[in-house]
Amino acid sequence: MAEDRFDAIIVGGGLAGIAAAYRLAQEGLEVLVVERGNTCGSKNMTGGRLYTHTLEKLIPDLLQRAPLERRIVKERFSLLTPSSGTTIEVDSAKLGGLYANSYSVLRAPFDRWLADEAEAAGVMFVCGVLVDDLIIRDGRVCGIIAGEEEMEADVVILAEGVNAQLAQKAGLREELQPDQVEVGAKEVLSLDQAVLEDRFHLAPGEGIAWIIRGEDAFGPGANGFLYTNKDTISLGVVTEIGKIPSAQHSMVELVDLLKEHPVVAPLIAGSKTVEYSAHLLPCGQGAILPRLCGDGVLLAGDAAGLAINLGYVVRGMDLAVESGLLCAETVLKCHETGDFSRDALSSYETAIQNSFIPRDMERCGSYAAQLGNKALYDDPAKLIDVLTAVMQG
Amino acid sequence: MAKMTIEDKLGLNKFNTNELNSHIDVDKEYLDKQEVERVCRACPAGLYKLDAEGKLSFDHLGCLECGTCRVLSGGKVVKGWHYPQSGYGISFRMG
Ligand SMILES: Cc1cc2nc3c(=O)[nH]c(=O)nc-3n(C[C@H](O)[C@H](O)[C@H](O)COP(=O)(O)OP(=O)(O)OC[C@H]3O[C@@H](n4cnc5c(N)ncnc54)[C@H](O)[C@@H]3O)c2cc1C
Numbered sequence: 143m144a145e146d147r148f149d150a151i152i153v154g155g156g157l158a159g160i161a162a163a164y165r166l167a168q169e170g171l172e173v174l175v176v177e178r179g180n181t182c183g184s185k186n187m188t189g190g191r192l193y194t195h196t197l198e199k200l201i202p203d204l205l206q207r208a209p210l211e212r213r214i215v216k217e218r219f220s221l222l223t224p225s226s227g228t229t230i231e232v233d234s235a236k237l238g239g240l241y242a243n244s245y246s247v248l249r250a251p252f253d254r255w256l257a258d259e260a261e262a263a264g265v266m267f268v269c270g271v272l273v274d275d276l277i278i279r280d281g282r283v284c285g286i287i288a289g290e291e292e293m294e295a296d297v298v299i300l301a302e303g304v305n306a307q308l309a310q311k312a313g314l315r316e317e318l319q320p321d322q323v324e325v326g327a328k329e330v331l332s333l334d335q336a337v338l339e340d341r342f343h344l345a346p347g348e349g350i351a352w353i354i355r356g357e358d359a360f361g362p363g364a365n366g367f368l369y370t371n372k373d374t375i376s377l378g379v380v381t382e383i384g385k386i387p388s389a390q391h392s393m394v395e396l397v398d399l400l401k402e403h404p405v406v407a408p409l410i411a412g413s414k415t416v417e418y419s420a421h422l423l424p425c426g427q428g429a430i431l432p433r434l435c436g437d438g439v440l441l442a443g444d445a446a447g448l449a450i451n452l453g454y455v456v457r458g459m460d461l462a463v464e465s466g467l468l469c470a471e472t473v474l475k476c477h478e479t480g481d482f483s484r485d486a487l488s489s490y491e492t493a494i495q496n497s498f499i500p501r502d503m504e505r506c507g508s509y510a511a512q513l514g515n516k517a518l519y520d521d522p523a524k525l526i527d528v529l530t531a532v533m534q535g
Numbered sequence: 536m537a538k539m540t541i542e543d544k545l546g547l548n549k550f551n552t553n554e555l556n557s558h559i560d561v562d563k564e565y566l567d568k569q570e571v572e573r574v575c576r577a578c579p580a581g582l583y584k585l586d587a588e589g590k591l592s593f594d595h596l597g598c599l600e601c602g603t604c605r606v607l608s609g610g611k612v613v614k615g616w617h618y619p620q621s622g623y624g625i626s627f628r629m630g
Pocket residue numbers: 153154155156157158159176177178179182183185186187188189190191192193271272273274301302303304308325326327328378380421422423442443444445448449456457458459460462
């Protein structure tokens with residue numbers, strides 16, 4: 143066996159992967175993260191809102207040090223028709239509890255910072271390397287293959303995101319179907335900081351999270367989002383892939399329609415597009431896969447289907463971090479006994495079941511029914527409570 | 536503000552493209568025109584194009600590596616889909 147054998151190899155230096163690696167390195171394990179981007183974060187995009195509760199467990203002074211864009215103090219929810227719209231806004235007084243802390247983020251700088259932190263804690267990173275395949279012997283995952291290189295470890299954590307092709311190779315998931323995923327396309331628009339704060343009525347450091355129901359304006363399944371960053375705006379459209387063919391507009395057109403819509407256009411006037419990105423995200427309430435581990439292998443984050451996306455709530459980043467941390471706890475236990483069989487690793491599945499993840503997935507799923515209940519609209523106080531809960535995710 | 540084309544938008548991104556090898560293998564002769572149109576409409580980078588004669592062209596330069604075309608038409612219009620080789624492809628500066 144080669145000397146460069148690791149305790150754990152983590153495929154994917156996104157939030158799930160870095161969190162898992164960081165936690166393992168804190169306990170002195172030899173861990174390697176292999177990331178296909180030239181830096182961590184360079185292949186990643188998100189809508190914009192990170193609930194920090196899970197990362198704060200790992201980095202207690204996160205809020206003081208991390209490159210967070212703006213603290214979310216206002217929530218907006220709009221319903222658009224083709225030519226107009228109606229908007230509900232809730233502000234900070236209603237925000238609280240476990241999810242009180244949320245911030246807009248941009249993944250390229252954010253993931254890179256987190257990776258630097260993890261590296262300082264002892265994690266080894268190899269960036270700019272695509273993992274092509276897994277080493278599988280007698281049904282047990284023993285390591286990874288990247289080009290000509292092969293590397294082995296006691297356990298491989300697949301934190302490769304939504305296009306989980308290695309998880310398919312490990313026999314833990316099937317290819318995605320068009321009704322299981324949405325595609326999001328986003329522009330980052332730069333805008334003078336003072337102008338931005340003035341337009342959205344924000345104090346320095348404060349931000350807004352804005353979910354836009356666009357189905358009535360743009361066609362079935364098309365929704366929008368807007369998050370304010372320091373001196374940029376993240377604006378994008380999310381659509382169920384299976385619905386695009388029957389929709390009126392192409393994905394490329396939808397982004398422009400949102401930008402030109404009378405409710406949105408005045409707020410981005412004079413801004414300049416600086417980047418255009420696209421990414422898949424699981425749709426609906428998400429479905430936790432029946433199996434999150436096999437012999438020598440664990441799945442975390444989007445690769446494990448751990449995300450909530452109901453149009454009006456999109457949460458995957460804090461779930462990714464939590465699942466990464468829970469992977470690490472299981473690996474630490476197995477490291478003691480030296481047993482990395484599926485049976486031993488399945489304590490991870492139990493830990494996920496006992497975490498906030500399935501509870502929140504279910505709770506957010508129930509909002510759809512609540513919002514559809516007409517009686518709710520006769521009771522403004524209840525309506526505000528439900529909307530606040532919905533907007534907070 | 537003059538309206539930007541999708542090419543303008545992609546032009547703002549940082550790519551390190553592999554000019555020679557496409558990471559996506561497209562069946563340009565695929566017969567089901569409806570299927571081809573689906574893919575053209577879905578790609579957020581507008582890389583699948585039908586010309587006036589209904590002929591499909593595809594350009595892997597500008598690919599955002601989202602996977603939409605694979606999920607929608609894997610095994611049909613999209614014969615093979617991989618991430619670009621190590622070190623190549625999109626590099627988001629914002630993300
Ligand atoms: C449009 C949109 C809006 C969203 N909005 C929000 C939001 O506001 N709030 C929220 O919480 N969540 C949001 N999400 C969801 C959130 O972004 C994801 O759930 C989260 O990023 C998942 O993290 P991850 O670590 O599991 O995967 P990722 O962040 O995707 O990381 C996977 C990593 O693995 C790497 N990788 C993949 N394959 C390989 C390989 N073979 N070899 C080497 N490296 C590989 C990738 O380069 C990447 O760095 C949104 C998603 C989208 C698309």
